[in-house]
Amino acid sequence: MTDIDSSSDTQTETGWLSSDQLEIFRANMPLVYVDAVPVRVDGLGNVEEVGMLLRQGADRSISRMVVTGRVLYGERVREALMRHCEKDLGPMALPRVPANPTPFTIAEYFPDPEISGFYDPRHHAVSLAYVVPVDGECEPTQEALDLTWFTPQEAVSDDVVLEMTSGHDRLIRLALAHVGKLP
Amino acid sequence: MTDIDSSSDTQTETGWLSSDQLEIFRANMPLVYVDAVPVRVDGLGNVEEVGMLLRQGADRSISRMVVTGRVLYGERVREALMRHCEKDLGPMALPRVPANPTPFTIAEYFPDPEISGFYDPRHHAVSLAYVVPVDGECEPTQEALDLTWFTPQEAVSDDVVLEMTSGHDRLIRLALAHVGKLP
Amino acid sequence: MTDIDSSSDTQTETGWLSSDQLEIFRANMPLVYVDAVPVRVDGLGNVEEVGMLLRQGADRSISRMVVTGRVLYGERVREALMRHCEKDLGPMALPRVPANPTPFTIAEYFPDPEISGFYDPRHHAVSLAYVVPVDGECEPTQEALDLTWFTPQEAVSDDVVLEMTSGHDRLIRLALAHVGKLP
């Protein structure tokens, strides 16, 4: 899980929040996050491929990961999901946020990797995780080095799992199970 | 719930099934059905309108109803859902069957309207119900007399509910609740 | 939505959080909440009754509401759900938190009641909402004045809806739809 919060000030309802203030929040309150697993679907809605970003994660390692980021003050969950998809996949990705607002799972990230298996050294975050079909052309933006599409079989293979940290490999398996495509 | 099964023979794995044979099935075994609630969504996935067909229902009354029909032998649920959407909404409707195969509810139709509130005088059917966003132009086909789009507020209004039978008004409310838009 | 946060200091990972600090969080970041709709089920899992607390809400009115409260730093969502159920329903309630961690809906509470229909004058909260069967004896504790059980029909009646604020009446309808019991 990563975003640019730690390296810059953040806009809030009451103005800009300093990095220092954000650090205090992080040490005291769970944050609200969204995780999005981008997928390609066929004409019947079958998931054919899962997209993963290659980027520097919250733990500073370069690893494969899903789209992820914070929900801002005053922002709807749906808006945050769209904003992070566009930020990470580019403006032509055409993400289709599901009509159902219920996440397929809740990923609880903790600084202690033992608690839930979802790990973020920076904070405790409760992340609402969604599968988001994308129809358009994806171009990784910002810090992402690459975006690669994997078949469900590849996405759960040892090779790919080894390139993932923070529990994102497990999140991919839960997403594939949700859409009935876990091998 | 209606389809053309009662007025014609039906193709199966082992050839054509006669109307008589279908009648025997109907009197002895629950059938597998799908119900689809067509919706229009905005760019963030918010449901803005619900589509309802005006047609002769299983109870022979003219009423507003959702897309509905039987799953055939050898057919995937997803395929049945797409087939019935195209049959009822026309070839340009561009229905988007969700990636998640889980229905938002199970509507159990019985010849006795007291059992579950979902009623079909012809048979016992277990229907998997889905919300299906449609992007294209819908034209009611076959026996449907009309297709009308309603806002969530209109869809649960007394006027519209009065035009529905067989429990379809309740199915609409369950669908709107599922997408977080029940007024 | 209410809890005792505004009237006392709060324990966190890094010690006690002052009321002042909590106020700053509330003005700048969405908080993570859980909502629990207590229900009585029969032997087949059918929801027969919905429990509602009578208490002073976040908007200071006395109204009927569901169990609700904040997720603390370091706390699992499941633990928060159990803690708030025990706090509001008493130690003998025997709440059964579902095995599936996915909420039935996400209730987004804002200081502006127009944004989502879920309203909290104090803050923006993203609340994970669950239906929680309770087997034991419930006794309202803390600030709750009363706990009353309603049939699904009663729970959505005009009389009961009029006694609810903050969107809790809608949350009840979404919960009843989720369990297939919305009238």
Next chain:
Amino acid sequence: MTDIDSSSDTQTETGWLSSDQLEIFRANMPLVYVDAVPVRVDGLGNVEEVGMLLRQGADRSISRMVVTGRVLYGERVREALMRHCEKDLGPMALPRVPANPTPFTIAEYFPDPEISGFYDPRHHAVSLAYVVPVDGECEPTQEALDLTWFTPQEAVSDDVVLEMTSGHDRLIRLALAHVGKLP
């Protein structure tokens, strides 16, 4: 997937259905089934163990499998789920059918194992799959030779997967993903 249908006559609304008639249905129409994955949960609802029966499957092999069986004419899905759990786990199992009637997945069994990965040589069945916590003492009944409890880690291990057929190993993984416990 197995039940006693193939070896005996079956009661229906209109009387007893002969084995011959059932064979005709099976060759022409998808049947409605339920699958139940029995689990043990802790006080917070966390799944700690998964129960699997050892019995002769639909493909005649002795294998580990979940509880499964047909929905009868006139029977609610909930009733079928309870009936099959009691039939396979014994009268003291105290299964707790979830309040939410939505299955966690739809398992589509076909005589051709390539279509969906769920296989039944006898027929096409659409099975509604549920996770069912059991509180009491389980004793395998009828044809089951044994009932064994596995941790999530064990349940997805190669050793156990090798003892499963018909796609039941995948159903277990989907069930564990649904409750957030897939390793």
